[in-house]
Amino acid sequence: MVPCTWKFTKVFTTRILDDGVIEEKDQARIEDKNLHIVFVLGGPGSGKGTQCSKIVDTFGFSHLSAGELLRREMSSDTEIGAMICDTIKEGKIVPSEVTVKLLHKHMEANENNKFLIDGFPRTDENRVAFEQFIGVEPVFVLYFECPEEEMVRRVLSRNEGRIDDNIETIKKRLKVFRKLNLPVINHYSARGKVHKINAVGTIDGVFDNIRSHFVAYECFNIAPLQAGRSDLIHAST
Numbered sequence: 001m002v003p004c005t006w007k008f009t010k011v012f013t014t015r016i017l018d019d020g021v022i023e024e025k026d027q028a029r030i031e032d033k034n035l036h037i038v039f040v041l042g043g044p045g046s047g048k049g050t051q052c053s054k055i056v057d058t059f060g061f062s063h064l065s066a067g068e069l070l071r072r073e074m075s076s077d078t079e080i081g082a083m084i085c086d087t088i089k090e091g092k093i094v095p096s097e098v099t100v101k102l103l104h105k106h107m108e109a110n111e112n113n114k115f116l117i118d119g120f121p122r123t124d125e126n127r128v129a130f131e132q133f134i135g136v137e138p139v140f141v142l143y144f145e146c147p148e149e150e151m152v153r154r155v156l157s158r159n160e161g162r163i164d165d166n167i168e169t170i171k172k173r174l175k176v177f178r179k180l181n182l183p184v185i186n187h188y189s190a191r192g193k194v195h196k197i198n199a200v201g202t203i204d205g206v207f208d209n210i211r212s213h214f215v216a217y218e219c220f221n222i223a224p225l226q227a228g229r230s231d232l233i234h235a236s237t
């Protein structure tokens, strides 16, 4: 598989507004987009979302949280919404087709070509579905290592009203994490793509470890592609 080779063209959609005015909107469609995808993995409450916000602010990636996209879809009054709700309550994994379609929709609607995909792939089935449907591999994978007691403590004090932040569901989520998510991390590890992050410490301390991986990646893979940034290649060699 060739990573990062989608075509990105503009398509025009026409919409008639309430007052009869015709709006022509150019919409981004991924076809030849030079994609840079980073998967962010780790157990529930290991701090993925918290660190993704900092990466977005510092490195200009767009953050797509699979869990958050599913929670938004869950609120829709549809059969799929109800199915997602039941699955999340049980700490199980939503069928890949649903999650990959949501990710694709949001990637297509976003002109950025740098995406942090948080909480995905959760299973080998997720991973294969992404590879087949989206056709791109991650440039690297961040794996947040955190002791289970600490993850439980963090989730129970998160206080965001999530239906899965209770001790019964957390136990199930941890089981699913061990059984289904760790094999995905091992898959990418065997391909030399995993950067392990010690998720214990202050939020800024954890970010200091993450930062170096993005600085190195940007220097060698993004900055040289941008006009006028060849200075960075020379400066770093």
Ligand SMILES: Nc1ncnc2c1ncn2[C@@H]1O[C@H](COP(=O)(O)OP(=O)(O)OP(=O)(O)O)[C@@H](O)[C@H]1O
Residues within 6 Å of the ligand: 042, 043, 044, 045, 046, 047, 048, 049, 050, 051, 067, 119, 154, 155, 157, 158, 199, 200, 201, 202, 203, 206
């Ligand atoms: N380094 C840290 N030290 C202490 N608390 C933290 C740290 N990082 C995040 N937290 C807190 O822990 C809770 C869980 O963090 P966060 O939501 O980022 O985890 P997550 O991995 O995205 O979780 P999930 O997979 O369940 O969505 C939050 O309340 C957050 O403020």
Ligand SMILES: Nc1ccn([C@@H]2O[C@H](COP(=O)(O)O)[C@@H](O)[C@H]2O)c(=O)n1
Residues within 6 Å of the ligand: 044, 045, 066, 067, 068, 070, 087, 088, 089, 091, 092, 093, 094, 095, 099, 118, 119, 120, 121, 122, 126, 164, 173
């Ligand atoms: N790839 C995924 C990601 C998440 N889910 C479901 O959502 C729950 C919450 O996810 P977080 O990443 O926010 O912790 C998770 O426990 C799953 O039920 C999924 O099915 N597939």
